[in-house]
Amino acid sequence: MSADADRDGAADFVARLAAASSQEQFLRVMSRDDALARFWAAVPHARLPSETVSLDDALGRVLARDVASPMDVPPFDRSLVDGFALRATDTEGAGPASPRRLTLNREILACGVAPTVVVQPGTATPIATGGVIPRGADAVVMVEHTEFDARSLTVDVLTAVRPAQFVGYAGADMARGETVLRAGTRITAREIGMLAACGLAAVDVTGRPRVAILSTGDELVAPGEPLPEGAIYDSNGAIIAAAVTENGGEPVRLGIVRDEASVLEAALRSALRDSDLVVLSGGTSKGAGDVSHRVLSRLGEPGILFHGVALKPGKPLCVAVAQGKPVIVLPGFPTSAMFTFHDFVVPYVRALAGLPPREDETIAAQVSQRVPSELGRTEFVMTSLAHGREGTIALPLPKGSGSVTAFSQADGFFAVPAARAGVEAGEGVAVVRLGAGVRAPDLTIVGSHCIGLDRVVGLLGERGYRARTIWVGSAGGLAALRRGECDVAAMHLFDPVTALAAAPPPTP
Incomplete structure (x- = not known):
């Protein structure tokens, strides 16, 4: 390559860096409570109009109105x-x-x-x-x-x-005219049976909100496709779609959109026509390829409600309203994306679907070690639970917002309020459960990762024992054992001849 070409390439790189640095990263970072209030004020969190579906399609839907039995059940003595x-x-x-x-x-x-x-x-x-x-x-x-x-x-x-x-006697189970199911009930197999016993082949349910899901980023590749160097698989799209379904919505997967303003704008306009809500992941932080917030300002009034929330993880969250519909741009890192999705998007989806607010189950625990936090930002800390000497303890997970496995490996999370600079070791916290993880495992293993140990944990699971593994390295495992935070500390020993670890160290 010639010297002139080198200079041209360097000039182009400097120009792109200058454009990135001048890009307006956040319109105004606001508190979580203020951001939620602005979002709720901008769009009505009201259920969608009803529709009639057959019993075969009613599972998981929400009753739009009370159901009265049209007959006695049983109809005879x-x-x-x-x-x-x-x-x-x-x-x-x-x-x-x-x-x-x-x-x-x-x-x-x-x-x-x-x-x-x-x-x-x-x-x-x-x-x-x-x-x-x-x-x-x-x-x-x-x-x-x-x-x-x-x-x-x-x-x-x-x-x-x-x-x-x-x-x-006739009508002993359900009497004619008796209200047997109430509006807002989510239909399970039990409700299907009651409706069928009444002779009802169809039922009125609240419309299911259609949530358009786009993933943005030139580095993203759809799962199953070859992975070029420097690229990563799009996990956010799949996670968000599953979470939409769990909360009563209908996910509409629109795939991956490249970091080109015209392409993204066309995709967003199409999504707004055919959905009740649009969710993007990626494209909210400062960078030369992040164009989402610029495109949002061209979609219609009122436009961007806020861009930047005092959350950790999740600060880059961007929310806009266009054509009367919300457009939520989640951070690209998986943990950041899921926290902000559950905090801002899930309540809206559930309201549209006619579902009550999500009820989070919590468990009291003591933090195993001091957790520093930035003043002015509400911080959510992923944690694992373990049996301690004086009760349940919360072990903060070392994985950051870029970790895909943080949600699957965590038993729950706790919040550090914005007014606090951290949580002290031994302090009590309320851990919000994730999935079935509210119960502490039977065995907690902390330390250095080993494939053989993975197999042992699998064999224990086959015998009904639930084990939790947290890979933080040998020194971290020994420290956790010393503090009484685990049952087993996993270590790698060095070969006395080669002075090398007997197995590869854990991935940081």
């Missing part, structure tokens, strides 16, 4: 046991030593058979569980409490029964 339908007065005084003999009517009431014979005094009709109680009968005697004579077609009743014994 029925037997609760196998036995004989009869008049209770005909069994008075019956006992093993003094049975009451009744003549059998010439019909058997199996399920689905309509009675044709009236039970007269001194008679009984054989009936199966669920069979229709015939006219004239007011009770059922269990077959175990009778002796049947096939030759004379009579039955001896060996115990007295009372009126209504073993009779399930």
Whole structure:
């Protein structure tokens, strides 16, 4: 390469750096509470209009209005046991030593058979569980409490029964006109069964919010495609889509959009036409390739509500409203993206879907070590739980906002308020559970990663033991063991001949 070419290349690089440094990174960093208030004020957090769906498509949806049973369930008086339908007065005084003999009517009431014979005094009709109680009968005697004579077609009743014994009356489960399900109920298999029992083949549900999902960045590659040098797979798109589904929305995956303003603008305009909400990940921080916030200002009023929130992780969050619909630009790092998504987007999606606010389950724990934090920013700290000498302890995870595995390996997180400069060792915190991770594991292993140890942990899981592994290096494992934060410290020993570790050190 010539000297002139070198100079031209250097000049271009300097020009791009200058453009990046002059780019307005944050319009104004505001507090989390102020940002949430501005978002809620800008767009109505109200449920979508209703739609009618079949029972086959109703699972997971939210009832738009109360459901009243159009019929009695069961629709007729029925037997609760196998036995004989009869008049209770005909069994008075019956006992093993003094049975009451009744003549059998010439019909058997199996399920689905309509009675044709009236039970007269001194008679009984054989009936199966669920069979229709015939006219004239007011009770059922269990077959175990009778002796049947096939030759004379009579039955001896060996115990007295009372009126209504073993009779399930019409409407005992659901009465006609009774409200059996309330608006706002999320439909599970149980509700499907109730609706089917009422004879309803369709039901009115709240519309499912369509959430358009775009991932931005020249470095992104779709999973399954070859990975060029310097590229990474797009994990945010898949995570966000799954979280949308979990919270009652319908994800619309629009793939990866390159860092070109015209391409991104076209993608956003198309997404706004066909969705209720648009979520982007990436393109919010300062950098030559970040164009999202510039494009947002051209989509319509009111435009950008805020760009920059006093959160850690999640400071670069950008929220705009265009054409009456929110456009949320999440940070690109996975942990930052998911924290801001759950904090800002999930409440909106759930409101549109007619779902109540998410109920976070918490567990009290003591922080194992001091956690410093930046004043003025609410910080969320991913943590693992372990059994300590004096109760449950929270082990802050060392992985940062760029970690894809932080959410899957953490049992939960706790917040450091913006007014605090950190949390002291031994201080009590409320850990918000993630998934099923509220229970501390049976075994906590901290230290240096080993593939063989991974296999051992897998074998323990097959035997019903839940183990938590936190890879922080040998020294970190020994320190955790000394503080009583783990059951096992994993270490790598050095070979005495080569002075090298016997296995590769853990990935930082």
